[in-house]
Amino acid sequence: MDPRTAPPALPAELCDMLHDAFSPDAPDPVADQRLKRRLLQTLARQATASHLTVPPTDEGWRAFAPGIQMKLLHHDGQAAAYLLRMAAGAVIPPHRHPQDEECVVIEGRLHIGSLQVPSGGFHLARRGALHESVQAPAGALIYLRGAAPDAAQLI
Known part of the structure; x- marks a missing residue:
């Protein structure tokens, strides 16, 4: 050896x-x-x-959509783990999910259609499902794990 x-x-x-x-x-x-x-x-x-550790710095954030910034934490070729920072009033238009997507609201509150997900809440969007628009009336920070985010998938 x-x-x-x-x-x-x-x-x-x-x-x-x-x-x-x-x-x-x-x-x-x-x-x-x-x-x-x-x-x-x-x-x-x-x-x-x-191991991989990503410190909570302002480095690595990039624009994703109007009022929304994204920070990619890890991508293994199959799934991505990332943060989305949504400004007050920001909206993610309806979109489809190519694979299951897990979401944890870290700060703020999300409105997904008529559903409300508070800070600490978990939401699972199933593969192939059409997602209603996601809104953050007062702003939010969310952790997501699923397909690599692509603004072109937004409807």
Whole structure:
């Protein structure tokens, strides 16, 4: 194995704990739990570098539609996670969803046709469904996960 691509070695103390866990004696449940916790902590610490964190800054926001800004958080080729900041009175016209779209209202209140979704509320728009216009009378900040947003899909 190439040492440049080999996974990092486990700490010696953890290796000793693993060795003791595989002794022919009956396992000690407390020691077993301690071993599992230490092993998972070590593996999680090594995996943290592959995580994605987007800080809450003003960077990355771009115009999406009149009175609406968008900040793309992540796109994996299948689905996108993004924020929409809607100014007071902003409206997203009716549109279709090419895949399920999950929405959480972080701040403000959304009006989706006659339905109202308050701050902390969740809304799921099913794939293929026609969505009524979405309005934010007093402004709103929403988190969405679904198809990558495309203003051309608006009706």
